[in-house]
Each structure stands twice: as structure tokens, then as C-alpha cells.
Amino acid sequence: MAIDIVRSRKYSLTVSTPVMPASGTVGFGDRYRDLLDFEKLGAFVTNAATIEPWRPARGTRIIPLDAGVLVHTGLPNPGLAKVIKQYRRAWANMPIPVILHLLGTSARQLKRALPLIDEAQEIAAVELGISDDSDAADAVSLVAAASQMEKPLLARLPFYECQQLALPLADAGADALVLTAAPRGTARDPHSGRLVSGRVYGPLIKPMILRMVGRLRRQLPEELPIIASGGIHSPQDARDYLEAGAVAVQVDTATWAQPKMLERIARDLGGWVATRQKDALPDEWNPEMTHTEVIQRRAT
Amino acid sequence: MAIDIVRSRKYSLTVSTPVMPASGTVGFGDRYRDLLDFEKLGAFVTNAATIEPWRPARGTRIIPLDAGVLVHTGLPNPGLAKVIKQYRRAWANMPIPVILHLLGTSARQLKRALPLIDEAQEIAAVELGISDDSDAADAVSLVAAASQMEKPLLARLPFYECQQLALPLADAGADALVLTAAPRGTARDPHSGRLVSGRVYGPLIKPMILRMVGRLRRQLPEELPIIASGGIHSPQDARDYLEAGAVAVQVDTATWAQPKMLERIARDLGGWVATRQKDALPDEWNPEMTHTEVIQRRAT
Amino acid sequence: MKETQAYIERIMRVNRGHQRLALAVDHSLSSMLAGQAMLVRRIDKDYEAEHWDPYLRELWFPVEIQASNIVIVERPARTHYLPGQLFSIIGPVGKPYRFRQKLRNILLIAYNTTPAALLLMVPPLLAKQVSITLVLMGSAKQYESNHLPEEVEVLQADDNLTWPDMVMTLGWADQVFVLVGQGDEAGYFSDIMQLMRERHSDIPANYVFGVVERDLPCGVGACHACVLNLRGAQKLQCTDGPAFDLTELRLN
Amino acid sequence: MKETQAYIERIMRVNRGHQRLALAVDHSLSSMLAGQAMLVRRIDKDYEAEHWDPYLRELWFPVEIQASNIVIVERPARTHYLPGQLFSIIGPVGKPYRFRQKLRNILLIAYNTTPAALLLMVPPLLAKQVSITLVLMGSAKQYESNHLPEEVEVLQADDNLTWPDMVMTLGWADQVFVLVGQGDEAGYFSDIMQLMRERHSDIPANYVFGVVERDLPCGVGACHACVLNLRGAQKLQCTDGPAFDLTELRLN
């Protein structure tokens, strides 16, 4: 299987399976190496890098919800230059393309950063994070600036604004749209009693974003790929997005809860089918195990 | 306790406890009479009536989700005139104010319906449902038309558009805003395998709408009450909304899952405190029971 | 109709796919009749919902009522239950099935679902010497029926929805109850009606009943998720069902 | 660090508020040392998550390790567990506590949390004749400690965070481990450091350790939800913790 997940402008980005982790869930490098077989994934998406260093959020960062979680890390990172320096070796060793997630702040700042990215051959593509509450003009100028880069550009849209931003950002030069970042929300920290604002994750997010993907697929230019992200917790969730018109999917916090689910979804959508010995104990066989024997590879 | 949940233009609407069911969850009349003590609630909100009769949706209407449910009933109802005729007796017998939920379609149609509503003394107020994907101009003309009525007018905003519509509808004459209707989504019916589009309910909706309520409370005119609705499943959920600036709350599908929860939230927010005999069995005592002895009523 | 609590008193595995739970219920539920059901959710010791997943209540049809407060239900074996587990129950939900006065032969069809919703009628009908034929169709064929009373004749339909001696079974039946699984109820009922119409040119009223077991969000007639179109009227599965005269049901 | 499966072999109620579970674990976990923990979620027989609620894995610190594959954990009594229940485990998570070579007296403080995360060190330290004092503070005072080895001296702090013979206990201690509950870790540690500073004008390195037990979404250093600011560096609770020298931790 070879799937091009960007529109063919100047560049292409081919994955062997249409499944990758969402930014923020698997780190910058190979932190999940003991729990995931990266080779089974289509691509690796890094945590968010910002041009300047960002410090971690103060106070509570994780609030458990019913069948979900609210997360506010503050996206700590040492800044783009240091991120590249620190992780390029790990990226070079990845058996799959590495997509750098870059948080867009200002177009001017961004332009200064492009040479750093162009120079780093370990980076196959950039996913540009568009801030919540961005107005269309700002978002357009960010994407226009980033598209000057010599690599494919994916734009990840905020949840509430995705309907307004999708077409303008497609026109501004994004090679693919990632729909969407997790919605923002507010929840009470049960320990401190304080309200914390952050992003909401969980399986209930999926029906909302699935609807958006279906609608936007009909509105956007046909040649512009959509990568779907939001609430994927099973192979069926992922297949629903492909059926709604996405070319690939990103799995988010399900990886924290059940790391092998990401790999299992990738196997499933990648055409890898594993069968199970009848009456095997879970210890002897499980579909999540990295080295489960692959019985059959579907023709592609 | 006496809480006015509309701004004092021409009318007032006073409730004794800031808790009511959301439209669509408890029916048009007294269907829940065996399971709920209406007297403990602040108000009764009817299912959606439309000016013309609407038929039920075809196919699957309920799709179970993880810690939630997708619902698409098609809002079947025999049309406003028949709804009033059929239920006015039940409304007259309610110990609490009845708020009619009216689905807004066109301003012209709506104007013709107003005399019916004004004439029905059993109706204390109208909650106007604003359709998803409404543009601001249409929504404004609907609210402006409905505000000609001789009763208080609540406007219930769609989820995705609430940020854009809130201020215009406040200006157009809404006496209170209900934030928000449940978000639309799409899910796969596990039985038929088909995608079904409808509304998404569950506790994970709450952090998203809590954030919206907090933001809009800061943006809207101070004297315009907000009634919060979305994902309330516990007294703490309801209190979080009040703390974010809502004057009252609507409990939605939690009532189906655990009917007494609505009453329990109402007792809690209404200042009714029940204590439990130590070591009592659940059968002998439970906080949901309609006739649990009320030990104490907080000063208000 | 009220909300009460129940706990599991005993668990009996009846075959590879199913277990039966003996529920100690409130006395208001021990007079339930075939056709009536309970809306059930797990609760913890403090009478709180244990989780919001599953979210809606499950529709459980009793298969047997023992003594004054023991109700037996049949559940899939894959779900893990424990003696002592607590449930909140809303019920009884629905109206009892209506049988002919001079009922001699009854035909039960379970199509793409287990026959559980039909089983509570078995003991009283057998006691009245009614002969019972149960036809398993579609996915219902996987249902293992050895634990049912041996007086019940169990037949398997083939993929064309016919079965051995079909002409005779249909001819003899004084009344037919067709229980269908969730999904495409209208389509399943159409299949059956076609079968019937090939036998009877004119199907009388109160002869073939369709039984539905869709999820019921509220169970009290409030949410309107369970509306069915009947000739001339809209009816609710929860308060008017679960059985409807198939000649009146509009299979849109 | 890997993902393995475990099941409950035995459940023992140890006091009104707590039960202990004997988990049969993979051998890779039986060499865990005090300070290390497991990220645990319930799974069903097919190794699938039973529910997505609770969503994140729970952080379980062993309190005892028996034989080659039995790990004992202490859990609240209000949660219902069953022998045979299956879990998926990611672990071991974190680094072992570091003790002084010539440790004679150790002071353990549990502040607004149960002391479970400190208990695995008890058997080996007692075996080495180290004397152990455990002070329960804040909500930890509700913890019933009768099931702990009687050699452990258990003291209750009062509302001013002082306790009988505090001056002596602090003076004698060669090392202090302060375990705090979730919420305002920085504030809790500040309370303790103030107490310490009133005794020692200059607190040496590797003397007072703060132990944190926040939820760990990933446990492998990927999500950055558990970053702590130390003097001069950012550290992760999951891979560098759970114990940090309190003189280095930046209590912002």
C-alpha cells in the first residue's frame, strides 16, 4: 500500500498505512519504543514545537472525566532549534516519515524558522497547529508563510473554527488539512477544586468530528486530502473516518490508555490481518502484541 | 428561593429552584409522573413543538456511544395547535411553570402562531429552538418575531454557532439564552451498519459547554440571564455552571439513564439537604427517592 | 411503573452463549406478564450509577418468574455478572401480549435475535396444553435451545426463511408472534409478511404480531425515540408495545 | 518497561477503608523496588479495555512483593474487585528511592494521601534494622494503620502539622520522604519545608525527598503532563520520579 497524504503540489508524502499518532500523544522522539512497533505506523507526528521555548503549565494538567480526560500541559518544549538538535538522531532512526508539529504564532516569527526546518532532512513534513480563536486572516497569513517551506505542509484546524477556516486555509496553500485539534473545555480539578481549561479527549468526540469531516469533504476541493483526528478508539472508528472521506487518521489519547490500540488500528487499516489460535489464553496470544504473527497481508 | 430566569423587560419568570429538564427529555406532558416529583423542579420544558406536524425520523434513532448516546428522533409532534390542545390540561395541573419549546423555522410562520401561544395561559414562557447552521440574519428575524409575544422568550442556541449568534440574539430581543442545544454528530448504527446523524449526549459534552458559558457570560450584557444545558450528570456539574455565571440549568439525557438524578440535582441546588441514616440499606434509604425525608432546608 | 432496586441472587450458565440471572426484585415486578420488560442499569452500593458506560438502560425481558420476588433473565455469556450485584430497575415497561381465548397452537419466530422476549409465555401456555413451535431465523439460528422445555418444538429456518413442514406449521398456528432484532425491523417484518401472504390471502387482525426490542431511552413515552407508525396512528414501543398487529404496522 | 497482563489472585480486607489485592504479574515486575509503580487498567478476557471509564490508567504502587510473581497493592475498599479479574499493566514506571548507605532512622510523612507509595520500603528497611517513623498528616490521618508491621512507629500530626516529639523525630532522622496527595503539591511541600527549615538552617542534599503521585497519562515521558521544575532543569515524574530532592524542586 502506498498512500499519498498530501496534494501533489511540489511535494509528496507517502505512507504505507493511513494511521499515525496525533501530536502531543507520543512525544518528540522514541519514548514509546518499548510499547509500540513504529514500523507498523504510517508516520510519526511529534509533540508541538514552538519557535521560542515554552514552559509547562502551572497547576493541574490532567483532569479525569467520564470516559475521557481534560489535558492542559502548556506544551512545554525548548523551542524549535533545540527540539531539532535534540531529536534529529531519533528521527533519522525512525522507520517511518517524521512530521514535525509546529505551533503557529506569528507569520513573521515563522518565516525566520523555515530555514531550520528545510535544512533538517529528518523532517518529512510539517503539521502547522492553528490556534483556537484564530481569525481567518491571521490563520491564512500563517499558512501562506509556512507554505514557502520546501516540504509538504499540513494544517491542523481548531475544533470550533474548522468550518470557517477550512476553505481559506486550503486556498492559502495547505497541502492537507488535519481535522481537527481536540476541542477546548473547562473542568473542575477534583483535588484543588479549581476550574482548569484545556483540551477534551475521549470517544464521545468522534461523532462530532466525523460529522465535520463528512461535511467538509463535500465542500473542499477534491484533490485536497483530509487527515481525520478525534476520538479514535477502535479500528472501526478509524474506518468510519476513511469512509467519510479522510485519507488517513491520527489516534490521540487512546494510545495512553491502551498503547497497542494505535498499532492495532494501523495493522487493521494497513491490511494486516492476524488470526488467533482458538482458546489461546490472553497471555499466549493477543491482538495488541507487537510480534503477533501476521497471517495474511491483503492485496493492495 | 425565588430566581428570575429572564431579564426584566416586560415579563418575569420566577422559579423556586434553578433546575429544569431540557426539551426533548421528559415529553410534552406528565409522562414522568411516576418517576419524578415535579414539585421539586424549577420549571417544566416541553418537547419540541413545530407549527406544522412533523413525522418521526425513519430508521435508527438511538445509537449507544461510549458514556453517551446519539439521538435522532425527528422531533415528531402533531403541530403546535394540537400540542396545546392535547396537553394544556396536564400543564395546568403542573405545580411548576411550563416552558413551551418551539422550533423556529420561518419568521412568517412563527408570527401566525403567536396568538395561539399568547392565548394559552398554561404556557408560562417559550423557549425558541434555533436551528443548526442558522445564519445570524435568519436567527435574528426569528427571535425578533417571537419577541412580539406576550410571554418571556428564551432562545436556545445551536452548539457550533453559539459564539456567533449569542450577541445578535440578545440584541434581537431574547429575554434569556439557553446555552446550548446538544452538538450534532454522526455515528454508525451497529445493527444496520449505516451512518446516522443526530445529536450527541453524554458527560463529556459538559466541559465544552461549560467553557462556552464562562466565555459568553463575560461577553454578554450583564442583565441577560444564561441558562446552561449540556452534559449535566451530577449536582456538581450543575453547580459548576452556576459558578460560571448561569442562573439556572437544564438536565438532559441523564434523566433517561437515572431519572431521579434530575430531582436530586434540583434538591441540591434548591437548598434541600437530605441526610442518611447510618448503615441504612439502599432499599431503606436512597437519595433519589421522591419521598426521602427532608431534614433541613437551607436559609435562602 | 416505578424505579426499584434488585440484586443478582444466582447465576446459571445455560449454554455456550447464555447465562441466566436470578434477580431478587421488588414485589411490584413479580406480576409481570409475557411482553413486559424491565429497564435495567448497574448501580453501586450507594444507589449511584457505577459508570455512565453503558449509558442507556438495557431492556431485559424476564424468561421466568419464580416465587414472589425472583425474576429470571437470560443474558449473553460474554458479560461478566456477579451474585450480589445491584441494579436499578424501571418497570414494568410495556403491555402484555394478547392471546386468543381458544389458543391451541402458537408459532413463535425469532429473527436475528435470541428468543428471550418470547420465553415468559412458555410455562403458562404449556400449562394450558397449548403446543408451541419456535422457529429460529437468521442470526437466531446460533441460539442453543437445549435448556428450553422439551415440549417446545424448536426448528431452524434455512437461508430462504423456510423450514421443514413450514406449510403445516403455518396452517396449524392460531396465532403467530414474530420477534425481530434491532437494525432493519421493517425489512425483517416484510420478509415474514411475504411468507404469510403466500399462505393466507387475507391475514386476519390479531393473528400475526410483530414484537420489537429496540433500545428504549426513557421507557415512559417521553422521548419519542420509539415511535412506530401504525395504520392511522403513531404508537410507542415502550408504552403501547412491544407487540403490534403486523397488518396494522406501516413497514415504511 | 513493557505492557503485560496480570490477574487478581486474592483479595484481603485490611481495614475499614482499604483492601489489598494479590496480583499475579509477569516476572518482569517482581523485581520492582520501592518508588517504582505500575500503570494499570482493567481489561476483559480478550485483552480489550472493558470500558473507557475510567479513561486513564491508574498508578498503583506495590506495598509488598511475594514470591516471584505476586505483587500486593493496597486499594480503597469502596472499589469492587474480584479474584480472577484481569488487568493490563505498563511498568515498572519510575526510579527506585535512593537511601543513604548508613541509614539508621528514616522519617516517612504521608500528607493528604494514603502512605501506600511508601510502604514497599518497609520490609527491607526493617530487615536492615532501620527504625521507621510514619507521620500521617492532613487527610492521611483517616488512614488506619493497624495492619502495618508493629515495628513501624505511626504518629498522627495535629492541624498545625506538628506531632508528639516532633523535635526529636526530626533531629534523629537520617532521611525524610514526604509523600503528598494530588491537588496542591507545591503548597504541601512548602508546608513541610517550612517545618524543616525551622529545625535545620541548612538542609543538605539528598536528605528530604518529595514524592508525588499525580496521574500519569503515558508513563513513558511522551505526553509532558508530569513535568516538574527542578533547579536548573525540567524533570518528569514518570521517568525521573517519583521522588525528588525537595531542596531542588521549584515550588512555584
Ligand SMILES: Cc1cc2nc3c(=O)[nH]c(=O)nc-3n(C[C@H](O)[C@H](O)[C@H](O)COP(=O)(O)OP(=O)(O)OC[C@H]3O[C@@H](n4cnc5c(N)ncnc54)[C@H](O)[C@@H]3O)c2cc1C
Ligand atoms: C423540509 C425538511 C424536511 C425534513 N424531513 C425529515 C424527516 O422527515 N425525517 C428526518 O429524519 N429528517 C428530516 N429532515 C432533516 C434532514 O434530513 C437532516 O437530518 C438534517 O438536515 C440534518 O442536518 P445536519 O446538519 O445534521 O446534517 P449533516 O451532518 O450535514 O448531514 C447531511 C447528510 O450527510 C450525511 N453525513 C453526515 N456526516 C457524514 C459523514 N461523516 N460521513 C458520511 N456521511 C455523512 C448524513 O447522513 C446526512 O445524510 C428534514 C429536513 C428538512 C429541511
Ligand SMILES: Cc1cc2nc3c(=O)[nH]c(=O)nc-3n(C[C@H](O)[C@H](O)[C@H](O)COP(=O)(O)OP(=O)(O)OC[C@H]3O[C@@H](n4cnc5c(N)ncnc54)[C@H](O)[C@@H]3O)c2cc1C
Ligand atoms: C503570551 C502568552 C503566554 C502564555 N503563557 C502561558 C503559560 O506560561 N502557561 C499556561 O498554562 N498558559 C499560558 N498561556 C495560555 C493562556 O493562559 C490560556 O491558557 C489560553 O489562552 C487558554 O485559551 P482558552 O480559549 O482555552 O481560554 P478560555 O476558555 O477563554 O479561558 C480563559 C480564562 O477563563 C477561565 N474560564 C474558562 N471557562 C470558564 C468557565 N466556564 N467558568 C469560569 N471560568 C472559566 C479559564 O480558567 C481561563 O482563566 C499563555 C498565553 C499567551 C497569549
Ligand SMILES: Cc1cc2nc3c(=O)[nH]c(=O)nc-3n(C[C@H](O)[C@H](O)[C@H](O)COP(=O)(O)O)c2cc1C
Ligand atoms: C504567543 C503565545 C505564547 C504562549 N506561550 C505559552 C507558554 O510559554 N507556555 C504555555 O503553557 N502556554 C503558552 N501559550 C498558550 C498556548 O496557546 C496554550 O496554553 C497551549 O496551546 C496549551 O495547550 P493545551 O491546553 O493543549 O496543553 C502561549 C500562547 C501564545 C499565543
Ligand SMILES: Cc1cc2nc3c(=O)[nH]c(=O)nc-3n(C[C@H](O)[C@H](O)[C@H](O)COP(=O)(O)O)c2cc1C
Ligand atoms: C422546514 C423544516 C421541516 C422539517 N421537517 C421535519 C420533519 O417533518 N420531520 C423530521 O424528522 N425532521 C424535520 N426537519 C429536520 C429537523 O431540523 C431535524 O431533523 C430535527 O431537528 C431532528 O433533531 P434531532 O436530531 O434532535 O432528533 C425539518 C427541518 C426543517 C428546517
Ligand code: FES
Ligand atoms: S422509550 Fe422514550 S418514548 Fe418510548
Ligand code: FES
Ligand atoms: S506521564 Fe507522560 S510524560 Fe510523564
